[in-house]
């Protein structure tokens with residue numbers, strides 16, 4: 571679905587540029603609808619190269635857009651939203667803002683940008699960079715159905731999108747936000763074990779990459795639960811059963827659960843400024 575809104579991007583690093591790439595390649599946005607700004611020279615050159623409108627400042631992005639994605643690092647967000655809030659107050663404008671920064675709450679965004687300013691908070695994940703992301707988002711008090719629909723459409727151009735209430739954002743961060751790293755960690759462990767079993771590193775890496783890719787694709791495409799998919803390839807007394815028994819003995823699920831609790835707890839601390 572093509573959007574009519576003018577969309578701005580403040581911060582054109584990995585995630586900002588990935589969202590623009592997704593929106594352009596799926597025809598959700600056209601280049602002349604997009605204005606972007608980044609403090610970094612190389613990122614500004616990327617904006618120009620893609621024939622987007624390069625703004626002279628973050629405030630200029632806000633002036634020329636209806637919906638503005640804030641794609642800077644969490645530690646850069648405080649100063650940015652305060653300066654935008656001050657500029658908005660002068661003009662009395664109410665543009666919509668979608669922040670993708672981890673740990674910055676809707677309340678903090680609303681406080682800095684101004685009372686009644688529509689805001690959304692998004693937690694994307696790294697596979698968005700290859701169009702296979704899982705983004706979860708929540709709505710501020712003044713965000714409308716149209717804001718929700720526009721943001722959801724842009725997020726879907728880089729993968730899937732799910733709407734939740736903000737109290738779920740720490741859990742979401744622990745599951746899908748940090749989740750890709752758990753997959754990479756499992757890959758790392760499998761490669762190391764493959765080498766210990768006598769495979770060359772090159773072969774172990776090749777086997778693991780394609781195996782986890784295939785398993786991920788089956789998880790995505792199949793209507794079966796993850797548990798059933800596993801049971802289908804676990805014959806009693808077989809090799810997979812031997813491996814799974816060892817996972818169970820060593821408390822694999824307990825470890826995963828504890829790890830995700832830690833991630834959720836850390837997310838909560840970060841959003842409280844600790």
Ligand SMILES: NC(=O)c1ccc[n+]([C@@H]2O[C@H](COP(=O)([O-])OP(=O)(O)OC[C@H]3O[C@@H](n4cnc5c(N)ncnc54)[C@H](OP(=O)(O)O)[C@@H]3O)[C@@H](O)[C@H]2O)c1
Pocket residue numbers: 580581582583584585586607608609610613628641642643644646650670671672693694695696697747
């Ligand atoms: N990458 C991921 O997988 C991922 C996953 C989930 C969430 N996120 C969130 O996405 C956000 C962006 O991450 P990223 O990986 O895209 O970061 P990034 O590659 O560092 O991009 C951020 C860009 O914004 C620029 N910038 C900083 N302050 C600015 C300002 N005031 N105005 C305009 N541009 C400014 C930075 O320039 P300098 O480098 O010069 O500071 C940089 O070019 C983060 O808040 C992160 O929490 C990312």
